[in-house]
Amino acid sequence: MTFEPIGAKIKNSSMGFDLAGKEWASYIPIATSLGLAIYVAWQAMRPKIGLVNPDIQKNDEKVVNTMDVEDIGDKIAFCRCWRSKKFPLCDGSHNAHNKKTGDNVGPMCLKRKNAS
Numbered sequence: 001m002t003f004e005p006i007g008a009k010i011k012n013s014s015m016g017f018d019l020a021g022k023e024w025a026s027y028i029p030i031a032t033s034l035g036l037a038i039y040v041a042w043q044a045m046r047p048k049i050g051l052v053n054p055d056i057q058k059n060d061e062k063v064v065n066t067m068d069v070e071d072i073g074d075k076i077a078f079c080r081c082w083r084s085k086k087f088p089l090c091d092g093s094h095n096a097h098n099k100k101t102g103d104n105v106g107p108m109c110l111k112r113k114n115a116s
Helices: 021-025 028-045 093-101
Strands: 075-078 108-111
């Protein structure tokens, strides 16, 4: 058995390559390896999707908070960034989160209409 470089089997023809079926099959491992390398590199470079809730009530299957309308008062701000130490109320933690990540999240603010 003699060793031939891969490029030695490629023959020029008027259409580009003149290879038989078995010769094309010999390039399948190379093409597969190249495709896998490109896929792995793409997976490594694409943005990672992180958790929205970093540490609030992580032992619960779902975080649900309730509040009576009568307890709200004239105005209230609810946290939407999941970083507040007073969750579900906003404590302004979104400001640091926005600076760190470039995000633009803010609180959900509710206020009562003035009685007219």
